[in-house]
Amino acid sequence: DVKVTQSSRYLVKRTGEKVFLECVQDMDHENMFWYRQDPGLGLRLIYFSYDVKMKEKGDIPEGYSVSREKKERFSLILESASTNQTSMYLCASQGGNGNEQFFGPGTRLTVL
């Protein structure tokens, strides 16, 4: 079974703090994604990566950065957290020739 794990299920941070969200997949997938999920807005793509050290902006990259130093790990970084970044963050991975995305359980981040 494909497994995508995220470092935390729940996280509470203060405005201005630097936040790291980690995602690890065990299927040697080339592509990895970070989404945020908000009620009524569905999933919105923040950043994705199709190879180690490669990254591409998604639809809402502002306020975020990412890092992919190893194939299995894709990190989302909030340089200076703000209250409007309170959300559910979902990581996904996808094989290079596949189309299904496999999702982690999500991290619910609250920024106070």
Added chain:
Amino acid sequence: GEDVEQSLFLSVREGDSSVINCTYTDSSSTYLYWYKQEPGAGLQLLTYIFSNMDMKQDQRLTVLLNKKDKHLSLRIADTQTGDSAIYFCAESMPGGYQKVTFGTGTKLQVIP
């Protein structure tokens, strides 16, 4: 650009059929998907249909695709309480990594 729309809520009685609808705008989509998100979990692929098909059946699930109207539906026969979840419609576009655009999600509530 791509836009995928769904109604936000659907309520059905246990044993009835549920029909969840989705409209999309990009006629170049290659695959259309239905993902299920149970409470507190990430998304899991339920089923998908290739864009040159008009119907796919998988046990209690029937997917109908009307390419002319850019309309996708998911019918769940004999809906059970375990089917209560958020259902996301998604489309993928041709490209190196198969970019996927998700809809807003439909929350299905099954009343016992």
